[in-house]
Amino acid sequence: MTADHQTxxxxxFSAFVAVTLGITTWVSRNRHGSAEEFYAGGRLFSPMENGFAIAGDYMSAxxxxxxxxxxxxxxxxxLLYSVGFLVAWLVVLFLVAELVRNCGRFTLADVVAARMSERPVRIAAGTxxxxxxxxxxxAQMVGAGTLVALLLGGESEAAQAWTVIGVGTLMVVYVSLGGMRATTWIQIVKAVLLMGGAIALTVLVLVRFHGDFDQLLRTAAERSGHGDSFLAPGLKYGGDWVARFDFISLGLALVLGTAGLPHILSRFYTVPTARAARRSVVWSIxxxxxxxxxxxVLGFGAxxxxGPDAVRGSNAAGNTAVPLLALDLGGGADSTGGTxxxxxxxxxxxxxxxxxxxxxxxASSASVAHDLYASLRRRRSKPRSEVAVARTAAVGIGVVAIGLGLLAKDLxxxxxxxxxxxxxxxxxLPVLLYSxxxxxxxxxxxxxSVYGGLVPSVVLVLLSPVVSGxxxxxxxxxxxxxxPLQNPGLVSIPLGFLAGWLGTVASAEPPDEAKHAETEVRSLTGAGAV
Known part of the structure; x- marks a missing residue:
């Protein structure tokens, strides 16, 4: 790319950052400083607004x-990723959205602690x-570093590193100043931009092949170097039993994981009612x-x-396929249209x-403040002090994410x-469904249940081919x-459910029938919901 095109x-880039910072600044002037305002945006968003924000939150790098x-x-x-990410929303729609909105206040731990001893449950769920x-x-940090490195002319280590640091700094500013209200509007703007860009590229790809999707697939198979096997299962997850079990493990993780993501669950608290939460999910789906x-279309179009060789040559993991596709569709690297x-x-x-x-x-800073910090100082903590802790936690989480993002830049x-x-x-997910x-x-x-799923999943990742070998x-x-597996879900997900069952049957305390009945009525009717 020429210097003018890079400029x-x-x-x-700078224009979008300026717009989002403007939104954050404007919202921060009108905030009340309460926990409800910081964590849930005052619960004032409509189902359509929240649906766009959920989509913006979910459609990531x-x-x-x-x-x-x-x-x-x-x-x-x-294709497994596309199918898995989408099918997962059926679990959210039918099992989670309304019940979580009625039972909780700000975080996942609110739902579980509604009928349990709060302190141990909040510490586990918050962790x-x-x-x-x-x-x-x-993952987001790695995507940002890849993009800017490509923009500045290839695999620039310095560009990747400074981009990761810059993104981490911006996210701390967004959260610390604007809270949920600013974050929601940033996600709505981003969802509109992303859908518009994806539609434009999809139309251009189909126009290139005269609307013939079959020709697109045949051409992709020819250029792949794998022939018809490019369009059949097994190129990445075929072969020996390890690859096949990895395929199953990944599918389980994608389909079941969405319902346990903290930043997705927190979005259900930004609407006034459970019905609005369900309608938000319909919009987002x-x-x-x-x-x-x-x-x-974009993947096969790239x-x-x-060509896969050019994509792999730019970034071994394939993260630059869509930008390179856009460059070609616009006329090539030497054209103004392509740039x-x-x-x-x-x-x-x-x-x-x-x-x-x-x-x-x-979502993560809310877990630190509302669950970890507040569970230790619940008698003395106040909403304003809790919000201050959340802002401080955002800084610490940003530093950790930056460090790991620099380490995993090639995945x-x-x-x-x-x-x-x-x-x-x-x-x-196991503790949420059991509760x-x-x-x-x-x-x-x-x-x-929490530790029985968390510890094995993290340990298995550390001992997997992802980290060494x-x-x-x-x-x-x-x-x-x-x-041997790259994704631990096949083993760790059943262990989470099994640990929850074992802990319950081995428990000396009897279940609190009254609290369960209260939680059940509240989850189904919304009576007493915040």
């Missing part, structure tokens, strides 16, 4: 960059929520479904037009990352998000790989 792209890149490199096997959030943040259908389209797509992707990291940071962002989904499905639907569930069962690992020079 154009950087101007678009993994969706726009990672999934399209995986499809461009591995064809059919990359799990922060862990999941940090893993999710790392429509937007997210349309978007994931377009990622299929394979057919750019403008590339710059627009890169700016939209960067906007995607900023909006998502703001939502995740807010595919969709793959990294898959790990976060596995931890969420292992630690958060809502099992009358005999106890405090010990809740604590065991292969050329693509975080530490390729060492080998302490003892677990």
């Amino acid at each position: 154009l792209a950087l101007v678009l 993994a969706s726009f960059l990672g999934i399209s890149g995986l499809i461009a490199l591995f064809g059919y096997d990359g 799990s929520s922060v862990t999941v959030s940090v893993l999710y943040l790392v 429509g937007l997210i479904g349309g978007f994931y259908l377009m990622t299929i 394979a057919a037009i750019v 403008v389209l590339f710059a627009i797509v890169a700016a939209i992707a960067f906007a995607t990352i900023l909006a998502v990291v703001a939502g995740i940071t807010l 595919n962002v969709a793959f990294l998000v898959g790990l976060a989904f596995a931890v969420a499905a292992s630690a958060n 809502l639907f099992w009358r005999g569930f106890t405090t010990r069962g809740a604590v065991w 292969s050329a693509d690992s975080l530490f390729p020079g060492v080998d302490f790989q003892y677990f």
Whole structure:
């Protein structure tokens, strides 16, 4: 890219950052400083607004960059991510959305603690929520670094590092100043931009092939070097039993993980009623479904037009497939049209990352303040002091995410998000479902369920090929790989449910029937909900 073209792209980046900072500044002038305002935006958002915000929160760098890149490199096997991310919303719609809105106040721990001993449950759920959030943040940091490195001319280590640091700093500013209200509006703006960019690119790809999707697939298969096997299962997850079990493990994590993501659950508290929460999910499913259908076109379009070799040459994990596709569709690297389209797509992707990291940071800082801090100082803490702790926690979480983002810069962002989904499905989903639907569930069962899913999932990732033992690992020079699967969900998700059951049957305390009855009525009717 020429210096003029780089300047154009950087101007678009800066314009979005300026707009979002303007929104944050405007909202911060009108805040009341209460916990409800900071965590839930005053619960004043409409179902449509919240639906767009949920879609903006969910359609992350993994969706726009990672999934399209995986499809461009591995064809059919990359589709698993699109299908898994979308199907997961049926679990959220039918099992979680309304019940969580009625039972909780700000965080996942509110739902579980409604019928348990608060302190141990809040500490366990808060720890799990922060862990999941940090893993999710790392993926966004990696996506941001990849984008700006490409923009500045290849694999620039310094550009990636400074971009990760810059994104981390911005997310702390967004959360600390604007809270949920600013974060929501940033996510709405980002959702509109992302859908518009995806629609434009999808139309351009289909126009290139005269609307013939079959020709698009045939061309992608020819350029892939794999022939028809590019369009069949098994290119990435075929072969030996390890790869097949990895496929199953990833599918379980993607389908079950969404219902345990802290930043998604917190969005249900921003609307006034449970009915509004359900309608929010319907809005988000429509937007997210349309978007994931377009990622299929973009992924195969990148394979057919750019070619997997060029995508892999730019970024081994495939994270640059969509920006390279935009560059080609606009006329090529030497054309103004190609550079403008590339710059627009890169700016939209960067906007995607900023909006998502703001939502995740807010959810994780809320867990630190509302669950961990408040559980230790509940008698003396006040809403304002709790909000101050949340703002401070945002800084600490930002520092941790920046450090891990620098470490994992060469991994595919969709793959990294898959790990976060596995931890969420292992630690958060079992305790949430048991709390809502099992009358005999106890405090010990809740604590065991969280740690019984959290600890194995994290340990198995550390002992997997992701961290050591292969050329693509975080530490390729060492080998302490003892677990063969890249995604731990197949083992850790059942362990989370099993630990919750064992903790309950081994508990000396009888279940509190009165509290369960109260929680059941509240979850189903909304009576007494905040």
